[in-house]
Amino acid sequence: MITEARVRQIIDKAIDEFTASESFQDLVSGRLSVSAMRQFIRACFLPHYQSTRVLAFEYSVHGGPQSELLQHNMLEEMGLDDEGISHPSLLEDLALGAGYSPDEVTELIEASGEYARAYYAQQIAFPTLRDLGLAILLESSAFECFLSRHADQIGSALEQHFGFPKERLRWFALHGELDVRHAEEALSVVRGYVDFHRLDDAHFERIARATFAHSPFLSRYFADSHQAMQAPQAPGAFQASRAPSRLIHAQPTEGQISAVTIYRLDIPFRSAFRHALANRTASDSVIVCIQDSAGVRGYGEGIAREYVTGETTATMAEVLATALAPRLLGHVIDDDWSLATLRDLFRGWLAAMPALKGGAPPNAACCALELAIIDWLLRRSRRSAADVLPPARQEVEYSGVIPVEGLAEVAALARRFTEFGIARLKVKVGVGDDLARLRTAREVAGEGAQLRVDANGAWSAEEAIERLRLLQTVGIECVEQPVSAAAGANALRRVREATGLPIAADESLVTVDDARQLAAAHACDIFNIRVSKNGGLTGALAIAEVAEEAGIRVQVGAQVGETAILTAAGRHLAAHVPDLVFAEGSFGTLLLQEDIAEQELRFGPGGLAPILRGPGLGVECRHEQIERFAVEIIEVRG
Secondary structure, X not given: OOOHHHHHHHHHHHHHHHHOOHHHHHHHHOXXXXXXXXXXXXXHHHXXXXXXXXXXXXXXXXOOOOHHHHHHXXXXXHOOOOOOOOHHHHHHHHHHHOOOOXXXXXXXXXXXXXXXXXXXXXXXXXXXXXXXXXXXXXXXXXXXXXXXXXXXXXXXXXXXHHOOOHHHHXXXXXXXXXXXXXXXXXXXXXXXXXXXXXXXXXXXXXXXHHHOOOOHHHHHHOHHHHOOOOOOOOOOOOOOOOOOEEEEEOOOOOOOEEEEEEEEEOEEEEEEEEEOOEEXXXXXXXXXXXXXXXXXXXXXXXXXXXXXXXOOHHHHHHHHHHHHHHHHHOOOOOXXXXXXXXXXXXXXXXXXXXXXXXXXXXXXXXXXXXHHHHHHHHHHOOOXXXXXXXXXXXXXXXXXXXXXXXXXXXXXXXXXXXXXXXXXXXXXXXXXXXXXXXXXXXXHHOOOOXXXXXXXXXXXXXXXHHHHHHHOOOOXXXXXXOXXXXXXXXXXXXXXXXXXXXXXXXXXXXXXXXXXXXXXXXXXXXXXXXXXXXXOHHHHHHHHHHHHHHOOEEEEOOOOOOOHHHHHHHHHHHHHOOOEEEEOOOOHHHOEOOOOEOOOOOOOHXXXXXXXXXXXXXXXXXXXXXXXXXXXXXXXXX
């Protein structure tokens, strides 16, 4: 159970990290320049001038009896209590003490309104008002606790080192007095919020980690310096037990990235997932984290499938550590980068590397590093992947996928998807009694459901033609990869012509050359593009261009066991491509026992999920969670 002591511990940690920072020490010691001091006062003014609105929001979402304390604090801020002191007027006095003219104070008031409008328009990382309310309540409680302890110290520093008249420092003096009481009340208010909304401990800890992942004090009071800092380690319930780690030193020339860390993960599934080529019980993703000297991080992910790209998690990690990461450490990426320049960059790196078994390129490894670079570049410039991949739609509709299971399990899954409003279902075939499984899915889902099948290359062309004629009696929209990739494009075309069914190419579609050959042979109607399989977003986009030129439709597929990183990349791709026929993935914790991001990206009712607008790929990764699930960690540094 979350206690007031736990809330205090989280807030104390954030305060201690801030007061130990160079920015705070420069302020209280008088080492700040006059212009930097004025900037600090401005940074105090803009958010705190709007504090009554924040309190009003907290009051509206609290619901518990402690909400009366929030109401009283709001009246205090407005000067409507017995004391009759308007806190915004004290902030105006503070600005005058910093040397702002009356006209400049008026401009600050207007700027505060702009600040609020920009704040309200930000993409939020929380799926519900309940979660957002807790995050804002935790942050405002942290500020009350901070001011109760350090307002007098800051006021004294401003008076002694910068010559503020005492009468202009009443805002700090008042907060030093009032916030002693408010700070104690805040712990009770947070605890009451948790009780009212019936939040379990894990949920509370997840929101707390997201709230304090970056110092709220630095981001509010010293925004300019905070952008050049590494965010402090967020508090949380999980203590990362580090996997066996290797440190590899590269020899970069001049580079922007100072470190690349590779994580081989093992995240258990809630239930096994079986198809004709594999039976999986856990996610074996490989995560790449890159970091620059300013502490800005980018995260990427790839999933190896030896029967598709020739990669294993071991070879993937080795390629990343010994071939790709050292090249990144020695490379400067221009500020005017584009997805096309990134694709050319990787082409150059790959040309200097030996091919994997069977001559296939290391697509999953390239994907993991490329996504990390894209995430980092976008975060550095405070942009979203949606800015470089403009969405053609505002939400993506995901299909349900039914693995090879017994009839009872197939019925249960079909019922679950149908009750959730998902009408598009893909049934895995090629093992056992496919017809019985498909009939079961049809009986449960109804005649209105759109069923398609995926054989994962289990059949020869002759077998495919024979079995698909039986399955067509149940009613299917299309068939995915009826024959093996080794059988070639002509075998796919033969099945297509004999059955009249639309064919989706998956395992046959790894490279752009594969796409061109399939298009030239008229072997398929749909390209199943998967970000990891096809070498990242740039490889996926290149294949999508071939599809558009050839009049082939696009299915954005997923690797079984993707974490939120690949899910986000796939979401951006699915939102962007013009002729999307199906989308798969976004199962999140419906399949994984735990995910590695603060946000829950799984689809909602009807299989619908919104586009992502947050910085980078749009997900905030929980670094300690990645380390907790890592079975191997490889660090590559300059």
